[in-house]
Amino acid sequence: MAPYHIRRFQERDHKQAVDLFCRGMQEHIPTTFRHMLTLPRTLLLLSGAPLTVVLVSGSWLLAIVCVFFLLLLLRFLARQPFKEYMTMCLRTDMADITKSYLNARGSCFWVAESGGQVVGTVAALPVKDPPVGRKQLELFRLSVSSQHRGQGIAKALVRTVLQFARDQGYSDVVLETSVMQxxxxxxxEGMGFQRTGQFLYPSNINWLMEFSIIHFMYPLPTAQEHGL
Structure with a gap:
């Protein structure tokens, strides 16, 4: 593998950064589908619906067809949270990364480059309404190409955000990620982030998926805590 280096986003990186973000989101669909298949309500649906078909029609063939179409439906539903999220991001911050992250003070977007290709991304924005007495930075868009994992790129990108937060005088770095990731x-957790909350993803199909979002926080030592 070619060595990598981390630098600020440039406009020429836009297409590669967006492609990497979308591929990263799509990778979570199979995990979500497998998660759905383990839920009691899903198992009840997959067993109850075919049984009802057999009792009504007397046909096991129709029951098998029923199971097949239910699995297709579940696979389709597993895509929805990620599809909705990608659509929203591509219409907002990812549509103009320079405007969203580089034109505002206290925010940034970085890429990891290897062999002339963007193989990782991460971004950070100030939290608009932090708790009283706190100045918080939120980490976004962490993604690493599947072909370049295991090289410490993700950790290096997160450390870049943490160092940026220290330099900018933030008190915490916060982020959200799904239970599927x-x-x-x-x-x-391995880097010292603390879980501070969990909530259901706002979706009309969450009664079937139990798709939750976890909130993390990394408190940064202040100058006073260092005795300076």
Missing amino acids: QGAITLY
Whole structure:
């Protein structure tokens, strides 16, 4: 693997950064689908609906067809949270990364570059309404190409945000990630982020999916805590 380096986003990176973001989101769809198949309500649906078909029609073939179409439906539903989120992001901050992250003070967007290609991204924006007495920076858009994982790129990108937050005088770095993103959860907890809350993703199909969002926080030492 070619070595990588982290730098500020440039406009020529836009297409690669967006493609990397979309591929990263789509990777979570199979995990979400498998998660749905383990839920009691899903198992009840997959067993109850075919049984009802057999009792009504007397046909096991129709029951098998029913199961097949239910699995297709569940696979389609597993895509929805990520599709909705990607659509929203591509219409907002990812539509103009320079305007969203580089033109405002106290925010930034970085890329990890290797072999002339963007292989990782991360971004940060100030929290608009932080708790009283806190100045918080929110981490966004952490993504690393599947071909370049295992090289410490994700950790390096997160450390870049943490150092930026220290330099800018923030008191905390916060972020949100879904329960489906186990790799990200392990990364954040391993780097010292603390879970501070969990809530259901606002979706009309969440009664079926139990798709939750976890909130993390990384408190940064202040000058007073260092005795300076």
